[in-house]
Amino acid sequence: MRDGFGYEYQTPVQACAFGPIAAGKDVIVRRTGAGKTLSFLLPAVERLLGLGPGRGGIRLLAVSPVRELSMQIFAEAERLLSFYPGMRAVCMVGGLDWKEDKEALDAAGAASVLLVATPGRLQTHIGKTEGFAASLAEVQILVLDEVDYLTSEIFRPATEGIVSALPAAVSRQSLFFSATISDEVTELMKRTGSAEYEYIDMLKGCDAVVPSLIEQTYCVVATEDMTRMLCRAIEEARRREAASAKLVAIFMTGRIAAYYAEAFRKSGSELAVFEIHAQIKKQETRTEASNQFRDAVSGILFTSDVSSRGLDYPGVTDVIQMGAGRPIHGPSTSTASAARAVAGKPAGESCSSTSSSGRSWSP
Numbered sequence: 001m002r003d004g005f006g007y008e009y010q011t012p013v014q015a016c017a018f019g020p021i022a023a024g025k026d027v028i029v030r031r032t033g034a035g036k037t038l039s040f041l042l043p044a045v046e047r048l049l050g051l052g053p054g055r056g057g058i059r060l061l062a063v064s065p066v067r068e069l070s071m072q073i074f075a076e077a078e079r080l081l082s083f084y085p086g087m088r089a090v091c092m093v094g095g096l097d098w099k100e101d102k103e104a105l106d107a108a109g110a111a112s113v114l115l116v117a118t119p120g121r122l123q124t125h126i127g128k129t130e131g132f133a134a135s136l137a138e139v140q141i142l143v144l145d146e147v148d149y150l151t152s153e154i155f156r157p158a159t160e161g162i163v164s165a166l167p168a169a170v171s172r173q174s175l176f177f178s179a180t181i182s183d184e185v186t187e188l189m190k191r192t193g194s195a196e197y198e199y200i201d202m203l204k205g206c207d208a209v210v211p212s213l214i215e216q217t218y219c220v221v222a223t224e225d226m227t228r229m230l231c232r233a234i235e236e237a238r239r240r241e242a243a244s245a246k247l248v249a250i251f252m253t254g255r256i257a258a259y260y261a262e263a264f265r266k267s268g269s270e271l272a273v274f275e276i277h278a279q280i281k282k283q284e285t286r287t288e289a290s291n292q293f294r295d296a297v298s299g300i301l302f303t304s305d306v307s308s309r310g311l312d313y314p315g316v317t318d319v320i321q322m323g324a325g326r327p328i329h330g331p332s333t334s335t336a337s338a339a340r341a342v343a344g345k346p347a348g349e350s351c352s353s354t355s356s357s358g359r360s361w362s363p
Contacts (some may be wrong), residue, residue: 011035016200018043021175026197028176028189036145037076040175041114044141045084047173048112056110057138063162065149067093067118067283068276068290068311073145074116081114092117095283098124102132119150119158126165136165140172144192147178151188163192170194230260230322234300237318238271245271247300247318254278254304256322261302272299 010018011034020027021043029039040062048059062077064070074091081087088108092101092115101121105113125132142163144150150159166172174193178185189197221229230249238245251257254277261275274293280286293301294313301313 011039013200013202014039014042016202020198020200021173022046024173026169026174026193027200028181028193028197029178029200029202030181031179031202036177037073038080040143040177041073041077041080044143044173044175045080045087045114048087048140049084051140056108056112058105058115058135059112059138060114060141060143061136061139061166062114062116062143062145063119063122063150063159064116064145065119065155067095067286069145070116070118071287072311077114077116087112087114089114089116091115092121092125093283094118094121095281095286098129101125102129105132105135119155119162122162123158126161133165137167139166141175142166142172142192143175143177144188145177147176147185147188148180148182151182151184156184156188159188160191163188226322227260230320233318233320234269234271241298241317244298244315244317246296246298246313246316247320248313248316249300249302249320249322251277251302251304252323254280257302257304260322264300264302272296273302274299275302277302277304 013029014035017027017029017039021040024047029036044060062070062073064073070093071091074089077089081089088111090101090104090108090113092098092104098121102125105115126136144159149155169192174189174197176185176189176193219229234247234249237247249257249260251260257275257277258279261273264271265273274289274296276286276289276293280289289301290311293299297315
């Protein structure tokens with residue numbers, strides 16, 4: 001953990017989840033906090049080794065709703081599996097040639113495969129790729145990340161179709177990670193997992209984890225005033241943070257995010273502009289923007305909710321939510337990540353919003 005990931009100690013979610021997952025229990029984790037990916041990857045890999053070395057095929061399937069999060073999980077899996085000979089990680093997301101997915105899977109050979117994928121791309125392979133649906137019969141551990149998104153109207157049909165192609169719940173282990181536990185999430189868990197499971201609530205009865213750790217502001221304005229308020233928030237951040245101002249502006253749709261990104265470029269601002277949203281079809285372009293923003297000292301990322309869950313962007317000083325976001329109970333994940341950063345993060349762990357003066361602002 002220290003050498004590969006920079007963790008001196010387990011994060012709270014890792015301390016709570018490692019034992020039950022390694023023991024083979026179905027687990028539901030609410031509001032995970034820092035270190036979530038390793039909290040399921042490491043004990044799951046150890047669990048697979050215990051189930052029998054040398055067995056090939058897709059043994060772990062991790063599904064997340066957006067490409068960037070899937071690729072982030074994949075990167076962590078690759079790093080982890082460098083310590084485990086005989087296991088390979090494969091990533092399948094939209095925006096890339098789907099034939100290359102099959103080539104990557106075939107290249108794994110006799111290795112045990114940890115497959116990380118988005119729902120749409122999995123559906124494509126189940127329906128079109130010969131033999132792929134049958135290969136899912138080897139899955140022994142299913143991970144559904146950001147379950148509250150996977151049960152939304154957009155993703156629910158694909159999620160249910162994927163689960164129906166897997167072995168029965170009694171024949172595999174199911175791990176659920178969700179910011180909130182809605183009726184839809186509960187229903188999916190009942191149909192997907194076993195009747196007995198371990199529930200880990202990282203909120204521990206608290207309704208909010210952010211306000212005492214990070215400054216939050218909201219402003220109710222007329223639609224025609226939202227652009228002016230956005231510009232005001234950006235300028236305030238630049239005055240406060242100077243050359244280190246690094247912002248994320250989240251919009252309700254990719255089309256709106258693209259519009260504001262182009263308008264901001266044409267405004268002549270010296271602040272570097274990055275954009276990640278569904279209007280950008282090529283995954284290579286989105287990945288390049290994500291990597292550039294992650295490495296940038298300053299700049300502003302115009303995005304939709306594809307960047308609002310679980311992505312790691314170090315050094316972010318401000319998160320601006322434009323419009324009422326998708327209803328959830330408690331702070332958004334991006335805002336909660338900022339609070340975790342203020343409270344203190346383990347070495348090597350980056351959060352989606354970081355700085356001692358981190359702010360969340362919503363018009």
